[in-house]
Amino acid sequence: MIQVTFITNDNKTVSAPENSNLLRVSLREQGGIPFKCGGGICGTCRCRIESGLDHTDAVKPKERKHLSEDDLQQGYRMACQTFLNGDVSVSWIPLADRRPASRPAATEP
Numbered sequence: 105m106i107q108v109t110f111i112t113n114d115n116k117t118v119s120a121p122e123n124s125n126l127l128r129v130s131l132r133e134q135g136g137i138p139f140k141c142g143g144g145i146c147g148t149c150r151c152r153i154e155s156g157l158d159h160t161d162a163v164k165p166k167e168r169k170h171l172s173e174d175d176l177q178q179g180y181r182m183a184c185q186t187f188l189n190g191d192v193s194v195s196w197i198p199l200a201d202r203r204p205a206s207r208p209a210a211t212e213p
């Protein structure tokens with residue numbers, strides 16, 4: 105078993121089998137990582153692996169649509185696309201604190 109610590113959720117720590125999907129663990133254990141599609145499309149499940157990045161599997165092409173090389177270096181992953189083979193700690197920005205999806209600024213008339 106591995107341990108997953110949900111930093112943004114009061115450091116809630118749970119156990120899960122190896123090779124678990126991060127979003128599935130969050131759903132099962134009420135870890136609290138935000139999500140919508142569960143399929144790598146929406147970008148909602150963006151989170152940061154604060155420790156244990158070595159315990160995550162390879163970055164998927166779908167993740168690269170949401171994350172820059174810089175983001176990846178800093179430990180950002182899409183939870184629904186990430187599988188775990190060791191202990192990790194994960195944080196995220198709560199939905200309420202996120203700015204609306206960036207859109208091109210409205211042009212003044």
Ligand code: FES
Nearest residue numbers: 142144146147184
């Ligand atoms: S939940 Fe939509 S990309 Fe992960």
